[in-house]
Amino acid sequence: MTPERYQKIMRVLGKRQPTLSVLMDEVNKPHNFSAILRTCDAVGVQTAHAVPPKSGEMPSFGSSAYEATSGSAHKWVRVQPHTDAVSAVRELQAQGVQVLATHLSQRSVDYRTPDYTRPTCVLLGAEKWGVSDAAAEAADGNIIIPMFGMVQSLNVSVAAATILFEAQRQRLSAGMYDTPQLAPDDLARIAFEWGYP
Amino acid sequence: MTPERYQKIMRVLGKRQPTLSVLMDEVNKPHNFSAILRTCDAVGVQTAHAVPPKSGEMPSFGSSAYEATSGSAHKWVRVQPHTDAVSAVRELQAQGVQVLATHLSQRSVDYRTPDYTRPTCVLLGAEKWGVSDAAAEAADGNIIIPMFGMVQSLNVSVAAATILFEAQRQRLSAGMYDTPQLAPDDLARIAFEWGYP
Numbered sequence: 001m002t003p004e005r006y007q008k009i010m011r012v013l014g015k016r017q018p019t020l021s022v023l024m025d026e027v028n029k030p031h032n033f034s035a036i037l038r039t040c041d042a043v044g045v046q047t048a049h050a051v052p053p054k055s056g057e058m059p060s061f062g063s064s065a066y067e068a069t070s071g072s073a074h075k076w077v078r079v080q081p082h083t084d085a086v087s088a089v090r091e092l093q094a095q096g097v098q099v100l101a102t103h104l105s106q107r108s109v110d111y112r113t114p115d116y117t118r119p120t121c122v123l124l125g126a127e128k129w130g131v132s133d134a135a136a137e138a139a140d141g142n143i144i145i146p147m148f149g150m151v152q153s154l155n156v157s158v159a160a161a162t163i164l165f166e167a168q169r170q171r172l173s174a175g176m177y178d179t180p181q182l183a184p185d186d187l188a189r190i191a192f193e194w195g196y197p
Numbered sequence: 198m199t200p201e202r203y204q205k206i207m208r209v210l211g212k213r214q215p216t217l218s219v220l221m222d223e224v225n226k227p228h229n230f231s232a233i234l235r236t237c238d239a240v241g242v243q244t245a246h247a248v249p250p251k252s253g254e255m256p257s258f259g260s261s262a263y264e265a266t267s268g269s270a271h272k273w274v275r276v277q278p279h280t281d282a283v284s285a286v287r288e289l290q291a292q293g294v295q296v297l298a299t300h301l302s303q304r305s306v307d308y309r310t311p312d313y314t315r316p317t318c319v320l321l322g323a324e325k326w327g328v329s330d331a332a333a334e335a336a337d338g339n340i341i342i343p344m345f346g347m348v349q350s351l352n353v354s355v356a357a358a359t360i361l362f363e364a365q366r367q368r369l370s371a372g373m374y375d376t377p378q379l380a381p382d383d384l385a386r387i388a389f390e391w392g393y394p
């Protein structure tokens with residue numbers, strides 16, 4: 001490994017945000033999945049939670065569909081699988097994470113309202129069905145990106161990015177990219193994994 | 198047409214933003230093109246400018262690739278073709294529009310810096326090549342979305358949405374969605390086209 005490469009890895013890990021994540025509930029199109037991982041990498045999300053589509057369509061990460069479109073983001077963002085969205089939500093909440101479901105309901109608020117400097121996971125729904133009512137109810141809050149057009153919903157990777165860059169904005173002004181957020185042990189371990197794959 | 202449908206059309210046209218647009222320079226993947234149109238519809242962009250890919254790969258709008266993924270946004274956002282990016286930039290500038298190229302250069306600024314309440318067009322580049330240096334130089338400004346990860350660039354539809362929802366945020370607080378921005382004649386004409394296709 002060149003010194004430049006090592007420095008890049010350390011610089012990136014110094015900005016990773018272990019308290020920011022996404023939970024993808026059966027997102028099944030590879031180009032959406034990849035675009036979301038790429039955005040995760042850009043804002044410093046280190047772990048993306050995912051419930052694989054029931055149809056079993058989520059391609060394996062080595063497949064060419066991912067390689068072609070993720071810009072290799074799957075190498076830099078860990079994907080943690082879960083069996084179902086509701087239990088994943090409860091598991092995250094037990095760790096002190098607020099889960100915000102992208103879902104239209106009585107209690108939905110504009111996505112710019114929540115405090116994303118708190119430990120936060122953004123729950124994203126499947127292209128066809130969105131977030132289930134059960135998962136949205138289990139979540140700590142429901143958020144929505146205001147839409148003023150004829151079409152009912154955004155592309156899921158577009159919605160993910162819109163919310164994650166609001167989180168980035170808030171975390172930038174809170175100085176959360178100025179000092180490492182990863183625990184020193186985790187930072188050293190990931191640096192080793194990335195440096196010597 | 199039902200009264201509900203008519204009211205929806207009038208409500209949407211009342212929020213259209215004729216002074217906000219995008220210019221896609223050879224964006225060639227249908228799912229990206231469609232996701233961008235869908236975001237345009239959501240923030241009120243009425244005209245999306247596009248330079249078709251030289252490879253001639255941009256599918257016609259009736260094709261199933263578009264129908265499947267755009268949520269029919271191509272019906273509600275007009276696509277205006279141009280022969281090349283530089284002349285499109287100059288044409289827009291002659292109409293008093295500031296063109297902001299998504300491009301990394303000496304003069305790039307954070308995408309949150311510009312004033313999007315001014316007449317603005319966001320120039321987006323091709324998946325493979327990005328915005329050409331010539332088009333970026335012709336533009337009034339260069340903007341960039343800050344990235345803190347290992348991967349070099351975002352998906353183009355993700356970048357488009359991140360910027361357009363910042364424009365939406367600024368225009369919301371400036372009250373630009375509270376009163377119709379379309380000229381009364383244009384509003385009436387489009388209402389007729391949408392109501393009786």
Ligand SMILES: C[S@@+](CC[C@H](N)C(=O)[O-])C[C@H]1O[C@@H](n2cnc3c(N)ncnc32)[C@H](O)[C@@H]1O
Pocket residue numbers: 102103123124125126127128129130131143144145146147152153154155156157159160
């Ligand atoms: C195509 S949408 C799902 C559409 C589905 N028919 C529904 O009604 O929920 C896929 C996912 O994109 C995200 N999404 C789309 N539009 C959104 C919006 N306006 N606000 C927040 N999330 C949105 C959500 O995660 C949603 O589950």
Ligand SMILES: C[S@@+](CC[C@H](N)C(=O)[O-])C[C@H]1O[C@@H](n2cnc3c(N)ncnc32)[C@H](O)[C@@H]1O
Pocket residue numbers: 299300320321322323324325326327328340341342343344349350351352353354356357
């Ligand atoms: C995949 S990128 C192009 C990558 C190309 N290799 C380059 O270096 O420009 C496609 C388009 O997405 C947009 N884009 C991607 N990342 C961006 C960022 N961080 N800021 C602004 N626009 C971005 C730009 O419109 C860009 O032209």
